[in-house]
Amino acid sequence: MAAAxxxxxxxxxxxxxxxxxxxxxxxxxxxxxxxxxxSGSGKTTCLRLIAGFERPQSGTILLHGAAAAHLPPFERDxxxxxxxxxxxxxxxxxxxxxxxxMVRGVTRTExxxxxxxxxxxxxxxxxxxxxxxxxSGGQRQxxxxxxxxxxxxxxxxxxEPLGALDxxxxxxxxxxxxxxxxxLRITFIYVTHDQEEALSMSDRLAVFNEGRIEQIGTPEQIxxxxxxxFVAGFVGVSNVxxxxxxxxxxxxxxxxxxxxxxxxxxxxQPAAEQTHCRIEGTLVDSQYHGAATRxxxxxxAGGELTVVRQNQRSRTGxxxxxxxxxxxxxxxxxxxxxxxxxx
Amino acid sequence: xxxxSAGHARASLGLKxxxxxxxxxxxxxxxxxxxxxxxTEDKSYQFPPPGLTLQWFAVAWERxxxxxxxxxxxxxALTSTAIALVLGTLAGAAIHRSRFFGRETVSLLxxxxxxxxxxxxxxxxxxxxxxAEIPFSFWTIVLGHATFCVVVVYNNALARxxxxxxxxxxxxxxxxxxxLQTLRYVVLPNIATALLAGGMLAFALSFDxxxxxxxxxxxxxxxxxxxxSELVRPRQRPVTNVVxxxxxAVTFIPIVVAYYVTRGTEHVAGAGK
Amino acid sequence: xxxxxAYERSGGMGRRVSTWLxxxxxxxxxxxxxxxxxxxxIVYLGSLFSLxxxxxxxxDEFSGLVVREFTLSTYGELFSAANIDIIVRTASMAAAxxxxxxxxxxxxxYYAARYAGAKAKAVFYLAVMLPLWSSYLxxxxxWKLILAKEGILNWFFAKLHMTWLLDALLATxxxxxxxxxxxxxxxxxxxxxxxxxxxxxxxQAALERVPPSVLDASQDLGAHAGQxxxxxxxxxxxxGMVAGSIFTFSLTLGDYIIPGIVGSSRLFIGQAVFLHQGTxxxxxxxxxxxxxxxxxxxxxxxxxxxxxxxxxL
Numbered sequence: 001m002a003a004a005x006x007x008x009x010x011x012x013x014x015x016x017x018x019x020x021x022x023x024x025x026x027x028x029x030x031x032x033x034x035x036x037x038x039s040g041s042g043k044t045t046c047l048r049l050i051a052g053f054e055r056p057q058s059g060t061i062l063l064h065g066a067a068a069a070h071l072p073p074f075e076r077d078x079x080x081x082x083x084x085x086x087x088x089x090x091x092x093x094x095x096x097x098x099x100x101x102m103v104r105g106v107t108r109t110e111x112x113x114x115x116x117x118x119x120x121x122x123x124x125x126x127x128x129x130x131x132x133x134x135x136s137g138g139q140r141q142x143x144x145x146x147x148x149x150x151x152x153x154x155x156x157x158x159x160e161p162l163g164a165l166d167x168x169x170x171x172x173x174x175x176x177x178x179x180x181x182x183x184l185r186i187t188f189i190y191v192t193h194d195q196e197e198a199l200s201m202s203d204r205l206a207v208f209n210e211g212r213i214e215q216i217g218t219p220e221q222i223x224x225x226x227x228x229x230f231v232a233g234f235v236g237v238s239n240v241x242x243x244x245x246x247x248x249x250x251x252x253x254x255x256x257x258x259x260x261x262x263x264x265x266x267x268x269q270p271a272a273e274q275t276h277c278r279i280e281g282t283l284v285d286s287q288y289h290g291a292a293t294r295x296x297x298x299x300x301a302g303g304e305l306t307v308v309r310q311n312q313r314s315r316t317g318x319x320x321x322x323x324x325x326x327x328x329x330x331x332x333x334x335x336x337x338x339x340x341x342x343x
Numbered sequence: 344x345x346x347x348s349a350g351h352a353r354a355s356l357g358l359k360x361x362x363x364x365x366x367x368x369x370x371x372x373x374x375x376x377x378x379x380x381x382x383t384e385d386k387s388y389q390f391p392p393p394g395l396t397l398q399w400f401a402v403a404w405e406r407x408x409x410x411x412x413x414x415x416x417x418x419x420a421l422t423s424t425a426i427a428l429v430l431g432t433l434a435g436a437a438i439h440r441s442r443f444f445g446r447e448t449v450s451l452l453x454x455x456x457x458x459x460x461x462x463x464x465x466x467x468x469x470x471x472x473x474x475a476e477i478p479f480s481f482w483t484i485v486l487g488h489a490t491f492c493v494v495v496v497y498n499n500a501l502a503r504x505x506x507x508x509x510x511x512x513x514x515x516x517x518x519x520x521x522x523l524q525t526l527r528y529v530v531l532p533n534i535a536t537a538l539l540a541g542g543m544l545a546f547a548l549s550f551d552x553x554x555x556x557x558x559x560x561x562x563x564x565x566x567x568x569x570x571x572s573e574l575v576r577p578r579q580r581p582v583t584n585v586v587x588x589x590x591x592a593v594t595f596i597p598i599v600v601a602y603y604v605t606r607g608t609e610h611v612a613g614a615g616k
Numbered sequence: 617x618x619x620x621x622a623y624e625r626s627g628g629m630g631r632r633v634s635t636w637l638x639x640x641x642x643x644x645x646x647x648x649x650x651x652x653x654x655x656x657x658i659v660y661l662g663s664l665f666s667l668x669x670x671x672x673x674x675x676d677e678f679s680g681l682v683v684r685e686f687t688l689s690t691y692g693e694l695f696s697a698a699n700i701d702i703i704v705r706t707a708s709m710a711a712a713x714x715x716x717x718x719x720x721x722x723x724x725x726y727y728a729a730r731y732a733g734a735k736a737k738a739v740f741y742l743a744v745m746l747p748l749w750s751s752y753l754x755x756x757x758x759w760k761l762i763l764a765k766e767g768i769l770n771w772f773f774a775k776l777h778m779t780w781l782l783d784a785l786l787a788t789x790x791x792x793x794x795x796x797x798x799x800x801x802x803x804x805x806x807x808x809x810x811x812x813x814x815x816x817x818x819x820q821a822a823l824e825r826v827p828p829s830v831l832d833a834s835q836d837l838g839a840h841a842g843q844x845x846x847x848x849x850x851x852x853x854x855x856g857m858v859a860g861s862i863f864t865f866s867l868t869l870g871d872y873i874i875p876g877i878v879g880s881s882r883l884f885i886g887q888a889v890f891l892h893q894g895t896x897x898x899x900x901x902x903x904x905x906x907x908x909x910x911x912x913x914x915x916x917x918x919x920x921x922x923x924x925x926x927x928x929l
Binding site: 354358359361362365366368369370372373375376379387388389390391426429430431433434436437440441443449452453455456458459460461462463464466467468469470471473474475486489490493497521522523524544547548551552553554557558567570571574575583587590591594595598599602606 | 630631633634635637638641645648649651652653655656657659660661662663664666667669670720721723724726727728730731738740741742743744745746747749750751752753754755756757758759760761762764766767768771809812813816862866867869870871872873876877886889890893899902903906909910913917
């Protein structure tokens with residue numbers, strides 16, 4: 001498979017802040033690739049480097065195998081959906097969507113026809129005459145998408161495109177975006193700080209922290225086998241075992257993590273099994289979240305573990321365990337993950 | 344904030360009186376000028392006027408020296424505004440788009456001609472003309488006026504650029520427009536009204552400027568210089584009153600236009616005359 | 617590959633130039649900055665420099681011609697008792713005008729920022745903007761009408777049978793005089809009138825930025841109106857007030873027309889500069905004199921910057 005975007009040891013800094021620090025990665029042609037990380041981690045800067053809004057101070061960027069450093073944004077087969085949508089306020093929806101064709105000198109009839117098709121693609125038929133100011137947030141988002149797609153870019157960059165939408169709309173757009181990407185077979189590079197969004201939509205994702213990539217992999221790899229403490233903590237909730245417990249249960253002095261939903265909680269001591277380990281603790285509190293309940297358990301050796309229990313029907317009517325009660329925790333040994341960096 | 348504060352509390356009577364009194368203080372003198380343009384008394388500023396007449400408008404209309412002064416002022420104001428539009432917009436764009444070494448110094452330099460008293464600009468230019476042995480002309484007036492008009496356009500352009508999402512330019516380039524196309528289709532349409540407002544204000548500023556002009560005009564008479572000489576040595580008082588009314592009208596129109604074209608987008612047009 | 621749909625880019629020349637500028641962003645900056653910088657650098661800074669230069673020249677006592685040789689004698693003359701008088705008089709006037717303008721401006725700015733609805737706000741704004749931008753001379757002229765012996769103010773006092781009050785005011789030493797139009801009171805009134813809008817606008821801008829909830833919080837914590845004003849509103853409005861004072865102070869310092877038209881025959885800095893360069897032909901002295909407001913404003917701006925006034929501009 002060919003690479004759509006290649007970064008080779010790319011660095012970029014603003015004034016004295018190193019925003020991107022010797023980053024290397026490859027985005028495969030046609031995949032949905034996410035860049036995940038907290039704000040200021042360098043993910044948006046990487047996106048801007050691909051678009052050509054910034055030029056790297058060192059390193060090589062290739063677009064479909066060709067060096068791109070000397071190409072301004074208007075010479076790249078790459079289009080962007082901006083975080084604030086950046087719709088032109090002085091043009092109507094048609095003008096916005098057809099802009100990319102207009103500046104290429106496409107005739108009016110043809111660009112209006114093509115823009116109409118694009119608006120149909122994002123389900124906005126009939127709104128061509130509206131101004132951006134007259135649209136809802138979700139509609140603006142779709143206009144931005146149609147505008148970016150009209151040039152048939154080989155790579156579409158999306159900078160936190162759903163950040164400004166409310167939860168319901170965001171979930172709906174996640175599905176539509178993924179669906180669109182499958183139909184158009186365009187490479188999507190998606191910047192987000194929302195780990196759930198990144199996990200559910202991506203073919204692969206890169207986790208950024210302080211200008212570097214901590215880990216690249218499929219959602220399963222990232223979630224199941226976090227490379228280090230940062231990834232384990234940032235992607236999903238993770239328990240890092242206290243060193244004494246890690247030594248006793250996993251026999252290592254490295255940091256060991258276990259996902260809350262992999263821990264079984266019971267009021268009686270479970271039967272000993274070779275494949276499982278078990279430990280006793282005291283329930284500190286429990287929070288009801290609807291679909292699941294999250295419990296915090298203090299360990300006698302110090303430290304706490306978070307446990308998530310699905311609220312299945314069989315448990316309704318059971319008396320709730322009250323804080324202060326002694327409980328038993330157990331989990332499969334293979335669910336423990338030894339983290340790369342030291343404890 | 345506006346809506347919550349509107350119904351929030353009523354202003355006390357004292358505050359209302361003080362605020363309205365302050366506004367009256369600003370406007371009653373202008374209203375008086377209007378009244379005096381119609382007075383029948385032509386030797387003193389007697390109040391109340393003994394009678395009202397329209398004859399002074401006809402007298403002023405016939406005066407060639409007034410027409411010449413208006414013509415010179417208008418040409419100076421138009422030329423200065425044109426120069427200020429170019430220089431102010433360029434400076435605003437440069438300050439907006441990049442953080443370069445010496446940026447603060449450049450913005451200070453642009454503001455300096457209005458931050459320092461006008462007489463400094465005037466006497467400086469005069470001493471420079473004197474040193475370089477440049478004779479006074481239309482262009483020496485324009486040189487001075489354009490210098491202090493730049494900041495008006497600059498302020499308006501910069502304020503609009505700051506309010507315009509920075510990603511618009513990037514979006515345009517991203518969609519395939521080169522620099523010139525971006526300028527034409529995105530940047531200019533978005534800052535056009537701000538430039539119109541800045542230009543209007545620069546015109547108004549130049550049209551009635553007197554402090555710098557006295558130093559740079561030599562023997563030429565712009566409208567304010569004509570008025571100044573009438574103020575010092577009054578000849579036909581009611582004619583001066585009529586010209587004063589004309590000047591108020593000519594400067595009010597661009598100010599109101601400038602206000603309406605930038606309304607709702609910014610309230611900075613006057614924040615630094 | 618989806619390039620089958622892609623359209624060719626057009627505009628050969630513009631594209632090449634744009635690409636070149638993309639690769640050399642400093643050149644674009646230079647292109648933007650060069651014209652305004654050249655203009656202001658040559659015309660304005662050049663003039664300021666020539667002014668400074670001339671202040672180090674002197675005038676030959678016998679011929680009256682400017683001697684183009686470096687000397688500090690002009691500055692020596694500048695600090696004569698009569699000139700110090702002029703400087704002190706001007707600075708005191710500027711300070712008095714600034715304080716009065718702040719006092720009159722505050723209620724207007726406060727009302728507009730806090731109580732005026734959208735419509736009233738527009739009216740207030742235009743009401744302040746129009747005098748600010750409209751003719752300076754015409755507005756000075758209006759006061760000549762008002763302060764004249766036969767003018768409206770005297771008429772008004774006479775109607776109210778309060779002429780005695782006006783006479784008592786004019787009998788005050790120093791600030792008084794034979795009539796309002798030749799007294800310091802007259803000069804002061806006109807200065808306040810002319811520069812008032814410059815105080816209102818930055819003050820209003822500063823007050824608009826005070827969230828109403830802060831005032832509620834102050835009340836909620838038990839402060840009465842006076843305390844809220846003293847401890848909350850005033851400190852938050854101060855940067856705006858300082859910004860406005862830069863204008864009122866600087867403009868009063870340099871004005872030579874108002875004291876010439878309304879006021880006593882005693883000189884202000886601006887008039888001294890004007891007279892020295894004009895009738896006396898002593899440009900070096902005029903130059904040295906105009907350095908005074910520059911120095912005063914330099915000190916003033918440094919202090920103002922410390923107080924954060926530039927954020928309120």
